[in-house]
Amino acid sequence: MNGEEYGGKMERSYAFEAVIQKVDGIDGAYVEIPFDVKAEFGRGRVPVRATFDGVAYEGSLVRMGTPGHILGVRKEIRRRIGKGPGDRVYVTLVPRQDR
Numbered sequence: 191m192n193g194e195e196y197g198g199k200m201e202r203s204y205a206f207e208a209v210i211q212k213v214d215g216i217d218g219a220y221v222e223i224p225f226d227v228k229a230e231f232g233r234g235r236v237p238v239r240a241t242f243d244g245v246a247y248e249g250s251l252v253r254m255g256t257p258g259h260i261l262g263v264r265k266e267i268r269r270r271i272g273k274g275p276g277d278r279v280y281v282t283l284v285p286r287q288d289r
Contacts, residue, residue: 205282207280208278209222209279210278210279211260219263219268221242226258234253235250235252237287239283240281242271242279245271247267
């Protein structure tokens, strides 16, 4: 975790490796967030700017009946990085301020 300047102010950034998980019953996938999102951000749903192996994405950290928070990995992103469920991916996150 370190800082990144965005919009004139310093934002905390997060980086980690994760295994892409499959969503049962559909062609969906996600990564599990390896820290306590609620403790870190003070709320449950957190909008973020993310990258998966360098490919940019905007989404939200959410709980979807999972033990912890997750971030979806869209089919287009999986195609671009050439990875799918069971593969390791390098993830970066920066919280974003939705307007």
